[in-house]
Amino acid sequence: MKEKFISIKDAMKTGTGLVSVRGWVFRERGSNKMKFVVLRDSTNIIQCVLKKEDFEKQWEEIDSLKIESSVEIVGEIKKDERAPNGFEISVKKFNLIHLAEDYPINKDVNEELLGDRRHLWLRSRKMTASMKIRSTVLFALHECMHNLSYTEIQAPSMSGAASEGGSEVFEVGYFGKKAYMTQSWQFYAENFINAVENAYAIAPSFRAEKSKTPWHVTEFWHFEVETAWADLIKDMEIAEECIVHVIKKVLKENLTELEILEADIEKLKKVKAPFKRISYKEAIETLIKNGHKIKQGDDFKSAEERSLAKYYDDAFVFVTNYPMHLLKFYHGENPKDPTTGTNFNLLAPGIGEMVDGSQREPDLDKIVERLKKAEIDLGASDWYLDSRRYGSVPHSGFGLGIERFAAWICGFDTIKDSIPFPRTPTRFNP
Ligand code: 4AD
Ligand code: MG
Numbered sequence: 001m002k003e004k005f006i007s008i009k010d011a012m013k014t015g016t017g018l019v020s021v022r023g024w025v026f027r028e029r030g031s032n033k034m035k036f037v038v039l040r041d042s043t044n045i046i047q048c049v050l051k052k053e054d055f056e057k058q059w060e061e062i063d064s065l066k067i068e069s070s071v072e073i074v075g076e077i078k079k080d081e082r083a084p085n086g087f088e089i090s091v092k093k094f095n096l097i098h099l100a101e102d103y104p105i106n107k108d109v110n111e112e113l114l115g116d117r118r119h120l121w122l123r124s125r126k127m128t129a130s131m132k133i134r135s136t137v138l139f140a141l142h143e144c145m146h147n148l149s150y151t152e153i154q155a156p157s158m159s160g161a162a163s164e165g166g167s168e169v170f171e172v173g174y175f176g177k178k179a180y181m182t183q184s185w186q187f188y189a190e191n192f193i194n195a196v197e198n199a200y201a202i203a204p205s206f207r208a209e210k211s212k213t214p215w216h217v218t219e220f221w222h223f224e225v226e227t228a229w230a231d232l233i234k235d236m237e238i239a240e241e242c243i244v245h246v247i248k249k250v251l252k253e254n255l256t257e258l259e260i261l262e263a264d265i266e267k268l269k270k271v272k273a274p275f276k277r278i279s280y281k282e283a284i285e286t287l288i289k290n291g292h293k294i295k296q297g298d299d300f301k302s303a304e305e306r307s308l309a310k311y312y313d314d315a316f317v318f319v320t321n322y323p324m325h326l327l328k329f330y331h332g333e334n335p336k337d338p339t340t341g342t343n344f345n346l347l348a349p350g351i352g353e354m355v356d357g358s359q360r361e362p363d364l365d366k367i368v369e370r371l372k373k374a375e376i377d378l379g380a381s382d383w384y385l386d387s388r389r390y391g392s393v394p395h396s397g398f399g400l401g402i403e404r405f406a407a408w409i410c411g412f413d414t415i416k417d418s419i420p421f422p423r424t425p426t427r428f429n430p
Contacts, residue, residue, distance in 0.1 A: 003074055003093075009043035009256070011077055012087050019089065021046065022072040024123070025100070028065050035062050038084060039073060042128060044256070047083040048073055050091045061096050068123070070097040118421055119430050129257035130417055133250055134406045138202060140249035141223050144242045150225070151196040154203060155188035161380035163187050164328070168207045170218075181206035184399060187384040189226035190330075190360060193395055194387060197228040202402070210425050214414035215302065215352060215404060219423040223405075226397035232332075232342040232359040235396035236318055239346060239355050240273045243316070243405070247271050250409055263411045275316040280340065283319045286311050299326050305345070305352035316354075320344045329370040332359040344398075348408045357398025364388035 003020035011019040023041035030036060035050040052059050065071075072095040080088035104113075105120055114121050121127055145152065162169040162180040170181040185201045192199040205222040225238060247268050250258070258265055278286070287294050287304055290311060294304060309317050321340040324333065332342035343358035361367055364385060371378065378384060403415035416422040421430060 003072070005072070007043040008039065008041045008046045011046065011089070012044065012085070014077065015087070016078060017076065018074065018092070019077045020072070020074045021089070022097075023070070025065055025067050025069045025071060028067065030063065035065070037065065037071070037073075039071065039089075040123075040125075045084060045125070046077075046087055046089060047080070048075060048089040048091050050094060054092070055094060058094060058096075061099075062094060064099065065096070066100045067103045068100040070100075071095065072097060115427055116430075122420055125260050126417070127420075129254075129260040130406070130410055130412070131420060132257045133254050133261075133410055134402070134418055136250050136253050137246050137402060137406050137409070138221075140246040141202060141242055143249070144245040145200045145225070147245075148198070148238070148241070150198040150200045151192075152201060153189075153192050153196065153199050154201055155182065155185045157182050157204065157206075159380075161378065163381065168209050170206050170208045183207060184222065185224045186226065186330075186397060186399065187381060189224060189397060190384065190387045190395065193226050193228040194391060194393070198226075200225045205399075212425060213302065214416070217403065217415060217419060217422045217424060218428075220415075221402035221419070223400040223402055224397065225399075226395065228393050228395045230359070230396040231394065232320065232344065232357075232396060235357050235359060235398055236277070236320075236344055236346075237274075239357060239398050239400065240275055242400070243346075243355075244271060244273050246405070247409065258410075261410050261412075263409065267411075268409065271316070275318055275346070276312050277318040277320060278312065279320055280322045283308055297323055297325070302352045305347045306350060309347045309349040309352075314349045316349075317347050318344050319347060327358075329367055329374060329376060330358075330360050332361045333366075342396075346400075348404070350411075350413075351404050351408045354404045354408065355398050355400040357396065359394065359396040362388060362392045362394055364392065 005020045005022050008021055011021050021039060023039045025037055026040035026045050027038040033052050037048045038045050039048050050062055055062055073089060073091050074093035075089040075091040077087055077089050079086060105117055158172060158179040158181060160179060164183040169183060172179050172181060183205055185203060189199050202221060202223050204219050206219050208218060209216055227238065251268055284294060284296050292304055321334050322343055324339055324341050327341040327343055334340040334342050341358065345353050346355035348354040367388060403418040406418035407415045410418065412418060
């Protein structure tokens with residue numbers, strides 16, 4: 001067909017007259033006189049009606065149509081209360097592009113099989129909506145950083161030493177040597193800022209964590225920001241500004257997708273800066289008050305983090321100044337109480353930790369001493385400390401998990417619905 005095709009969304013906006021649309025068969029049913037095809041494209045679905053009397057020559061083909069076959073349609077669009085979303089196309093011209101085989105996804109398919117067929121499951125309305133929202137999240141983060149005059153700089157995904165260290169690092173063969181998949185861009189960033197001052201990246205981070213929770217994947221997308229001359233407060237303000245900007249953008253661009261997902265739009269509209277800020281000490285007190293078995297000095301379990309956000313108006317909450325023994329060697333010391341650090345975690349209701357940030361320790365001697373005490377050998381990462389050897393400056397940064405943020409926006413109960421191909425300890429194909 002040499003038609004000018006438009007999207008289903010635009011066809012519904014047109015509302016009357018002849019339209020040309022194309023896509024995939026979402027549902028079909030028929031009799032020996034009529035065929036009802038619900039057509040899907042990336043924007044919406046629409047019911048199309050074909051009458052046998054209009055398609056005598058093509059009827060065999062039309063009658064044998066299967067789900068996910070690709071087709072082109074020209075027809076008269078009109079409002080119809082009985083149709084799935086209020087519009088129907090009475091088909092005048094029909095062109096089969098490809099007759100699909102029996103589609104291997106139906107209501108009887110279990111979770112495991114859906115994982116095997118993930119590449120097909122992405123065609124579902126839920127996953128399509130999720131991927132569109134994810135795309136807006138990424139775009140809006142770039143936009144926010146651009147507006148704030150940040151420079152985007154990439155770091156390598158493989159390097160000769162583990163960045164954050166610990167046991168959660170993937171090893172890969174590197175021409176007879178060992179390399180490690182990056183866990184974070186931070187070490188590179190703390191050096192970048194001595195050049196560009198304000199730096200950010202959005203890239204995958206890898207964590208060899210065996211934990212099979214709804215909130216962990218082994219490869220996640222990491223939005224990381226590092227800012228020269230910034231203190232902890234500034235760091236939190238930047239994180240806050242980015243989050244608010246993204247939510248505004250999603251509300252503007254993705255109302256259709258949010259509706260498909262039945263997401264809580266009011267929850268999104270309520271998000272405003274500044275977010276609530278509490279200290280670690282207050283957070284522990286609140287948990288104890290609410291019956292949790294935890295004491296000062298303990299680290300939070302993720303369920304406690306999820307509860308905390310609930311106790312504070314069911315909204316984002318910054319928890320600041322954790323005890324130094326829970327922090328890493330690069331975290332700065334709180335000048336008001338050096339037993340605590342200049343760090344924060346931003347907790348999201350239902351999700352828990354969504355952002356992790358800090359003002360970094362700028363002093364080389366302090367860092368070297370902490371590394372010695374913790375028996376950490378930076379090894380091939382010793383170059384990291386050059387940021388403190390040549391013109392060290394106060395600086396801060398943070399990392400935000402894209403999937404946790406997107407899942408919170410969509411109201412999902414697992415971040416696996418916010419990434420096209422989730423990697424878990426047991427799933428790395430397709
Ligand atoms: O808390 P994390 O490990 O912090 C860092 O990597 C710092 N170096 C970031 C920085 O300061 N530049 O990770 C940061 C965020 C977490 O708050 C969480 O949202 C997400 O990354 N995250 C994960 N998301 C999905 N699956 C996992 N396994 C994740 N681990 C961390
Ligand atoms: Mg963390």
